Amino acid sequence: MLEKLVEIAWEFWAVLSEMAPYLLFGFFVAGLLSVLISAQRVERHLGGKGFWPVLKAAAFGVPLPLCSCGVIPVSASLRRHGASKGATASFLISTPQTGVDSILVTYSLLGGVFALFRPIAALISGVIGGLLVSLFDRGREAREIDDSARAQPPATVTGNNRFIEAMKYGFVTLPADIGRALLVGLIVAAAISAAIPENYFADVLPPGIGQILILMLAGIPVYVCATASVPIAFALIGTGVSPGAAFAFLMTGPATNAATIATIWKVMGRRTALLYLLTMAGAALAGGLLLDQFLTARQVHAHVGHGGWMIPPLVNHLSAGALLALLAWALAGPLVRRFRPAAQPAVSNGQTTTVLRIDGMTCTHCANSVRRALQECPGVKTADVDLTGNRATVVGADYDVSGLVQAVERLGYSARAMDETA
Structure with a gap:
């Protein structure tokens, strides 16, 4: 038992140290994007009908580190402030699948081909889903837009405050949002690698489309964020799952789960929710089949085995320690605030x-x-x-x-x- 726990701990640290430098850099870039691409800025580009707003919505969504729970209220706000239903659906589909932090983590563990394939698939699926919604769900288009909300000017942050806000988001807010899921993902990945023999699933699961369908269906009802799902996909490939099947899990896990579908049904309507689910399932299946045509599990493991020369091992281990400390600090924040007396808001006469x-x-x-x-x-x-x-x-x-x-x-x-x- 102790020997198995040591093996799990070793696998945990190995995956953590491999991804830590890239994830820390991803936090930095995500922080910059948070002030450069705000929801208010996105809103100004998503009005009108047709293909162009749908494409821009998907393009805006791909680099943003928004999970499926966080993207729903943002999408609802975009809708209220003038975005078309198709553009809102496009943003809703493309955003939770990936983000700049998860793209860099994907590169660190799964290689450049996989890291490039994920955002391209997110962009294409967002555009397809947005166009389907524009075509088949045109009802109540004008009635759902809140003109009074649209008229509100966005708050602006300038100068050095923008950089401070960016770093606060990248190294405080974002780690707090994904920290718990990331640690769980790393533990699950370590347990899979330690408990399941290499290539086990290659003999147990049906090859080709059957394997992709199983992993896709496994990812749809559960939630795992775009970054935390990467170590799990890496571990699954190590146990015999094809890259295409792992991709199907990476696509559906972050973007679809029971709570997300129910909320989209409530906020955007039944037809949009069904089109969302249909788009995600179809894109995951098609993307998995396509990826398996030019990427093998051996190539993925070759990247990890030979790609480490780019970053010295000492830097990997120091980055892993820094990342653990950052996550611990971020996750401790809510506990500290829970026991701190809440500040009373200033109330003037008549308020x-x-x-x-x-x-x-x-x-x-x-x-x-x-x-x-x-x-x-x-x-x-x-x-x-x-x-x-x-x-x-x-x-x-x-x-x-x-x-x-x-x-x-x-x-x-x-x-x-x-x-x-x-």
């Missing part, structure tokens, strides 16, 4: 404070989307969202509490007023 209980938020992107939706409600001065406590505190005058609840529910969450004071 009221309302506390909302909000269920369904899972990451910082969720909290930011809720905050923005509440601040856009008439009469609201400030809105503070506590992700850990699942609540939002709203301060203002002459606002409609039912309007606050509706603004949150339009993003796919459930909300109710808990308290109101003068």
Whole structure:
């Protein structure tokens, strides 16, 4: 038993040290993208109908490190601020499949071909899904756009504050959002590598399309983020799964799960949800079959075996230690805030404070989307969202509490007023 635990720990560290330098750099780039490609900037490009907004939506979504839970409220906000249904669906499909951090991690473990194939597949599937929605789900197009929300000017951050905000997002917010899932993914990958013999699945699972279908179906109902799924895919390839089947898991795992489909059904409608699921399943199957035509498991392992010369082993190990420390710090933050007394918002004469209980938020992107939706409600001065406590505190005058609840529910969450004071 002890020997097996040591083997799992060794596999965990081996995969972590291989991906750590790339993931740390990915955090840096993701931070820069967070201030360069904001939701407000995306909104300005996604209005109108036709192919061009759909293509731009997919292109915007590919590099953004948004998980499937975080992309839904962002997509709902894009929709309310003027994006077409097709462009919103395109963004919704392409974004959770990959991001700049997961692309770099994919390169570190699975090689350049795989790392290039993932974003291309995300882009193409986003465009196809967006066009299908534009073609088959044209109902209520104009009615769902909120003109009052669209009129709100975005807040701007300039100068050195932009860089500080970028680094805060890249090395605090993003690790906190994906840290738990990443550690679980690494542990699962290490356990698979230690417990399952090499090439075991090559003899157990049917080859070709059968293997791809099994991994695709395994990925659809469960959730694993785009970055955390890469070590699992790497371990599966080591146990005999084809690169195409691993790709099908990488595509469906981050982008489809029961909660995501249910929320899309609620926010975007039944037809869009079905088209979303159909697009993801079809793209995963077609992409897996295509990837298996020019990439073998041997080539993937050759990349890991011979690609390490680019980064000295000492740098890999130091980066792994730094990444673990960063994840520990990020994950400890919510625990510290849970026991810290909450700051009371400043309330002027004539203003009221309302506390909302909000269920369904899972990451910082969720909290930011809720905050923005509440601040856009008439009469609201400030809105503070506590992700850990699942609540939002709203301060203002002459606002409609039912309007606050509706603004949150339009993003796919459930909300109710808990308290109101003068």
